[in-house]
Amino acid sequence: MTPRIELLRFITRKLAAALPLIFGVTLISFTLTVHFGPDPAYAMLGKNPTAADVAALQRELGQDQPFWQRYASYLHRLATLDLGHTESSGEKVRDLLGRTLPVSIRLLAPGFVLGTGLALLLAMFAAWHRGGRLDRLITGISVIGMSLSFVIIIIALQAVFGVWLGWFPVRGWEVHGPASYLAHVTIPTLAFVLASIGYNTRFFRAMLVNAMSTDHVRTARAYGASPTHIMRYHVLRGCLLPITTRIVYSVPALAISGSLLLESHFSIPGIGRVTYQAILSGDQPVLIAVVGLSAVAFALTVTVADLLCRLADPRIRLA
Amino acid sequence: MSFARAACAAIAAMLILAACDQPGSDGRDRVVYRHAIDGMPASLDPAHAANVYSSTLVVNLYDTLFRYRYLSRPYELAPNLASGMPEVSEDGLTWTIRLRENVRFADDPAFPDNRGREVTASDVVYSLGRHFDPATRSQGAWLWRGKITGLEEWIDGGADPDRRIPGLHAADDMTVVIELTEPYPQLAHTLAMALSAIVPREAVEHYGREFGVRPVGSGPFLLKQFDETRAVLKRNLDFDRGALDLAAEGHDPQRHAELGLGSLDGEAYPFIDRLEIHFIAEPTTRWNSFVAGEVDNVMVPPEQADRVLDSHDPLRFSPEIEQRYHTLAEPEAGFVLYGFNMANEDIGHHPDEQIDSANRALRCAMRQAFDWQERNDTFYQGLGQVFPGVIPPFLDAFDPALDAGSTARDPQQARSLLQAHEWTPETLPQLTYGLEASVHQRQMFEQFRARMSAVGIPQDRLRSRSFASFGDFSRAIANRELDLFLMGWTMAWPDAQYALQLFYGPNAAPGANSFNYDNPEFDRLFERAAALEEGEERTALYRQLNEMVIDDCVHIGSLSRTRLHLWHRHVRMLPDREMLGGYFLRFVDIGAAP
């Protein structure tokens, strides 16, 4: 069997294994948001409705259909990528996602890159000087970072930069070019880095410490190889896998969870805020699109991560 | 690995990310006005325009038959798409409305050859009729249901726009005739609401569900861009309503001298080429944007009130503010109030007369225990107007001589009321206080509960139930699950009837009578008043109805918030957004910036 065919089979198997996952995610989220979720009908009624108005609207929204029928039609729509229209404005959900997703990416990308990069850097210093003063300092700071609630960070940044100093806009997203982009992205980026750096540093440090206790790293150090050399060729290569996996795994969760808080608090028209508003108003077409698509994205991510593992280290043969 | 190189790469990546966003550069517009409002419209379909945010956009994108005069107070109707005021028959049952000629819908792919056509009487008929098609999901159907001859049969027959509604039809291309089942003087007001704006059937059918984000109207502006943060509108060059007649709009050279509107008299409007409406819900940001000059107006958030005021009573802006900006302080056309669920026999109506009166005593005691002044001070900077009943001071029917005792805190009287009717902590009912889950709502609950426990109603007798969405809160009220709740009521027309309908029996939940107040005498008088034209008899009836509500202790209230508006000196306008409107935007002009 040629390696290429083996790889193809591997990918197919992984994707097939993702199907039950997608089924589970859609079922759970559909049950939660549609069956138990908020009732959008009452927010869409006029000031003085009659019981007949209520019934007519519920029929119009399809709330009178049985659960399984609604779930089946939802699956069908997801499979054919027919996402429908939002309940609030009637805009196409696809247009809505196309409009808000890029905002979220631009909002989160700098914080994600900086947060991961800085954490990796700090972790390298800490691991190199393991047990030393620098290590204790960095570990201590990362515990402090982990203990800070995201909410505290957001309020503090808003108070300092928005109310007190007034240097940056604390809300909204009026981006018309590089300058306004920087102005709007700075505070969310700072918040994101502060919130994630503690966890990341600790994790990376643990991985690096593990990798550095291998014999060949110790040998290399004993022979006086330069720290950059050792880090690059021995340590980082050794723990590339877990680090990559973690980074890749955190992307989909980040896209929703991270943006949910940031965007709903800073009033940024990204996917997180739209999702949160949809949860609050029970806008089901939006919700099922977001959850359904994020399930697919997660399944794909897992496959990609496994694939990366395999490519990086051909010795791994996943059954 | 060079960190400098990595940093360069990172900066480059950020620039690329930033560059993805292209500003909508469709040429420079000469005169731009940037208006900030404190919320975002969900949909721009007139049939959904039930709040001030969608109304602000809808009345500028579409035409309504009537509108309110720019500066006249009390509010006065004027023809808009109609060529004159309606002709009403002697019995008040037949209304004839003639339309202005040569008004065109904007060019749009929905029309043949992309060319907008003339607005006709059948468009008016279609626009009102579509409210009764369930697929429209109308929020305005209640305004006309049961009022128009033959409407119910037409709805039962499928609300088919191709079939004739007996009481709503086009007599000719430019004349609409409405036949009513009973006199309905408020009809003219409903035809000034954004809900009644005139839409072309072609666009509704062409865009389907997307019609809510693709408006096609005949109003003074056209939509260029619309997202969660702002809407950009451009002047509709086909819009022609002749010259602005300031005197007819209620301009008083003395009273309005400060506004600098004089030079606009006799000019064709709208005066601005581009109108940006920014949706900024967050108070601090709204304020900062205004101070930084990013928007031209601001509704001052309560937290900032002390920065701009010299004195609260009488209300006076500080000299620096007066010098730098135009200022306006006006009460909202609406109010907030607490209401009881009268359908709950533990606290509301009861067939047993003795229990009924004990329940009334309990409600009255709770009303005397509550402190509106404290509420006003903690949440509205003491700027709100507290008044008894539900007829707010800006209305003609408001009675300045009405006893304000029902809004004053009187713990002594509350205790003695409870005592007289043998209410003890053991016999008091368990009450559910419903609230929307927000910080202020929760704090208002705690304040309410603390005031109740001060007169001997223990904390555990009041249980809060919070709802994360307005829809769920409304559902609980509609299903009569809440015993006590705070609600806001925004007036859509300047007539006490709009407020008193909150207590009209047939409107009981899920209708506007969320309190399920059921008093046949009230209903009888309300029906009589509703059919009357404006006048002394009607005012007297309104006042009587108001007093019945106060006597029965159905509600605790009320309070009208005061809105503080500031706008930059070079902007010539009066930004009055009450009566769910944004009609003033067509009259805004921008002078030379300082």
Add this chain to the structure above:
Amino acid sequence: MNTVRTLSVHKRPWSVVRTDHIATLVAIAYLAAALGVWLGLWADNWAEITGTMWADPSAAHWLGTNRLGQDILVRAVASTATAFEVGLAVALSSSIIGGLLGAVAGHFNGSPVDELILWLKGTIDAIPFYLLVVAIAFALQGHAMAMHLAMILAFWTTTARVVRAETIRIGQSGFIEAARAGGSTASRIIFRHLLPNLVHVLLVQATLVFVAAIKAEVVLSFLGIGLQDSISWGLMLAEAGQDIMAGQYMNFLVASLCLFGLVMAASLLADRLQDRLDPRTRHQRSVDIG
């Protein structure tokens, strides 16, 4: 200049030991404050309006009052009890669920039961954390324990994953084989042989969940779907977000310091526990943003 350090000896400098002692003391202080609230000794009047709007610190109100005139110190202390209630309820329940399901899955490694539990776990992990919690909290709205249940349902998976891995490791070590050969039933093996060996893993996981639950409560209360009719640091922070616009910082400072102190102490203790009991296990997914 870099000198090569000795790495073989696991150094425990005195300062680290002292940090742990401080963390223990801080945790005990918090617990004492919570106990006092439970016993009704103090802070049962957190809902009462005892002062004027936004009063400065004084003898009557050591840390001032909030917008309504409620005592900030009293509310902060009352919130301590809430934090423990939430943290303990969620940690305990998710340890039990996660421990049992993890042990069962690990014991029947590769069987359909294992597959089913893995599928459930994978499904829950695939839904973004806050989206899941918000959706559950919403679905159970009105229920007093809605938020607790939401967190339990979201948190048990981490525990289950760790326990499952540990079970498989123990299973490979041989003595389970021996028990099975001796004719023990599956439930006997799980309860008699496996679970006692999993206690340390569960303890570490429970502490981590405790911390995560307290932090998640803050976020949920901040979003307005947290506790009903109660007081917590999350609710205080939500209030503080409004106060700050009016230039009032006390609510924010007090609530965030209280929260920070407890979370930090608990995190440090979890670390120590982990190092002492099993230096190899490392938590990976927990709430990264929160």
